[in-house]
Amino acid sequence: MTNDELIAAAREAALKAYAPYSRFHVGCAILSRDGQLVTGANMENACYRLGICAEQSALTTAQHLFGLENIVKMAVAGGGAAEGSLTGDGVATPCGGCRQAILEAAQLGSTDIEIVCASGDGSAHEIHRIADLIPHGFGPANLTDAG
């Protein structure tokens, strides 16, 4: 699957977001080592702090379908939604909490997961590795000294 196809899947997933409060629609598409794809979108709540990010939503599906340790790449796209398409030229990068969740999968699978961060309208993207998005992160590898 190409990066453009992965971005398209994330942009399409964003259109299924439930984001009535922020009106910022985020989609995430996750690719497994053997080419399986899962998607997710943010899901907000009237109790604002209980909202779920698109990445967390897609990660839970990835866990069920092929296991967190088999994630190799993902795309994230966010923006407004107007007339059935995702808008905005700002590139969406994962929030701090999502970076921590992605780091968990990365360390489980010994894979420096690639994250394609795209704008809502698909006109721009940046490619990052999780090790660069959360330098000196704390993950399962840091718990090996526990008794």
Ligand code: THU
């Ligand atoms: N959001 C995500 O889904 N992923 C991120 O990495 C950043 C933020 C969502 C949360 C909230 O529903 C909306 O975007 C505005 O913050």
